[in-house]
Amino acid sequence: MPESHVILNAPAIQRALTRVAHEIAESNETAGDVVLVGIQEGGVKLAERLAALLSSIWGQPVPVGQLDVSMHRDDLDQRVAPKVHPTVIPFDVTGKTVVLVDDVLFKGRTIRAAMDALNDFGRPQRIQLAVLIDRGHRELPIKADFVGKNVPTSLAEQVHVRLVEAGAEDEVVVERK
Amino acid sequence: MTWQRQHLLDIESLTADEILTVLDTAKAFKAVGERAIKKVPALRGRTVVNLFIEPSTRTRISFELSEQRLSADIINFTAEASSLKKGETLKDTAKNLEALNADFIVIRHSAAGAAHFLARVLKAHVINAGDGAHEHPTQALLDAFTIRERKGRIEGLNVTILGDILYSRVARSDVWALTKLGARVTLCGPSTLVPKAFEQMGCRVTYNVEEAIRDADIINLLRIQHERQRKTMFPSINEYISLFGLNKARLARTKPDALIMHPGPVNRGVEIDSEIADSSRSLILEQVTNGIAVRMAVLFLVNGGKGPQEIAAT
Numbered sequence: 001m002p003e004s005h006v007i008l009n010a011p012a013i014q015r016a017l018t019r020v021a022h023e024i025a026e027s028n029e030t031a032g033d034v035v036l037v038g039i040q041e042g043g044v045k046l047a048e049r050l051a052a053l054l055s056s057i058w059g060q061p062v063p064v065g066q067l068d069v070s071m072h073r074d075d076l077d078q079r080v081a082p083k084v085h086p087t088v089i090p091f092d093v094t095g096k097t098v099v100l101v102d103d104v105l106f107k108g109r110t111i112r113a114a115m116d117a118l119n120d121f122g123r124p125q126r127i128q129l130a131v132l133i134d135r136g137h138r139e140l141p142i143k144a145d146f147v148g149k150n151v152p153t154s155l156a157e158q159v160h161v162r163l164v165e166a167g168a169e170d171e172v173v174v175e176r177k
Numbered sequence: 178m179t180w181q182r183q184h185l186l187d188i189e190s191l192t193a194d195e196i197l198t199v200l201d202t203a204k205a206f207k208a209v210g211e212r213a214i215k216k217v218p219a220l221r222g223r224t225v226v227n228l229f230i231e232p233s234t235r236t237r238i239s240f241e242l243s244e245q246r247l248s249a250d251i252i253n254f255t256a257e258a259s260s261l262k263k264g265e266t267l268k269d270t271a272k273n274l275e276a277l278n279a280d281f282i283v284i285r286h287s288a289a290g291a292a293h294f295l296a297r298v299l300k301a302h303v304i305n306a307g308d309g310a311h312e313h314p315t316q317a318l319l320d321a322f323t324i325r326e327r328k329g330r331i332e333g334l335n336v337t338i339l340g341d342i343l344y345s346r347v348a349r350s351d352v353w354a355l356t357k358l359g360a361r362v363t364l365c366g367p368s369t370l371v372p373k374a375f376e377q378m379g380c381r382v383t384y385n386v387e388e389a390i391r392d393a394d395i396i397n398l399l400r401i402q403h404e405r406q407r408k409t410m411f412p413s414i415n416e417y418i419s420l421f422g423l424n425k426a427r428l429a430r431t432k433p434d435a436l437i438m439h440p441g442p443v444n445r446g447v448e449i450d451s452e453i454a455d456s457s458r459s460l461i462l463e464q465v466t467n468g469i470a471v472r473m474a475v476l477f478l479v480n481g482g483k484g485p486q487e488i489a490a491t
Contacts, residue, residue: 068205070205070219071205071209071217071218071219071477072217072218072219073219076219076220076477076480076481077223077480079481080179080180080181080481081179081180081202081477081478081479081480081481083179083201083202084201084202084205084206084477085205086204086205086208087205087208116218117217120212120213120214120216120217121212121214
């Protein structure tokens, strides 16, 4: 039986997201230029929650899209084919500040693939990165602009973000195999 | 589910879940084809050989475009220009292509089992683009994709396949795919071209066209394949047109929402009236568009290595 412990419970996740939303608002003064893009599949629900929080801070709706990075991964010949989720970007990203949203930042390879995939949709003015958990162990020179919580982990551990939208209770769990 | 296969050789050996995985993946690739930039780097640096030993235009072009949209490098190899004409065996030809470090071989061949044979002797991923009268798996997958996209489901639908069934690899692959996904399939055509033995595949056989099309949600028309018939299997084309051709009078007796499919090339005025082929009930051109998405999905899925299922926690 793998041993696991909860590092963020539901209120703590909510507080972290609220703080991240305020940080995004603080670093982007012109609200109309900001769009959120959640990375499939863990980042999609978080992007929607952040968009709702930002909409109430700015008093105007914040566009939100979802991006699948499977086709842009660098390890496709080393693993079984990943499940491909829909990519829906219902706005032009050119000239916008795109805030990529993901649940866990780990090696940074997903984010590299996401920036590559996003480029096919236009040329954003800026790309920023918001994550709920940064667990370290980067393999690429990538850094998040907004972090819910930094969690030092070992490579033998897994970080699971569970959300009510997926039928679970809101919590972040570290599991040791 | 996770896709574990290294090749796509037939539909017969696939499970319903595997077929649905291809269709779901193809949905994402269809969206790629609708963007301004229609290309993704999934097969960057991989080499695909299109080994078309039997003439083909639309399937070859569809595979080529799919491969280009996945950023693969492509070698085209056709029967006319090949050393097979000089007496080289299929195995030697394929071994030579593999010596060029080809990662994928897409093969169209007049002999049933050609793709299975290559999969046994080569390390490359093999995709069957039609082997004799045996199977044409990507055609069946694109047919299933098109039906599901337009009707929202496949389970419970009545699908009628009308025409030359005996010589048709499309019919065989379609029957496997659609029955596995829960459709009720009816085969119809001249009795010489629709053997009763097909009933063992789990479908209905009838020689009465009115009965075959009356309750159909989908009518899939197949071309009379002159090139595969050693002798004439029915008295004349005119008799075929009058007994089995889909004309306006027959169409009027189908369900109002029945849709028409055809794998092409269409013989206008034979199996289908020209006007019907161009009508809003015809899915013929959608099938062509969807073929690219489905073939991209197949290439993407078989490219998967044998490594871990998921990259540990993102």
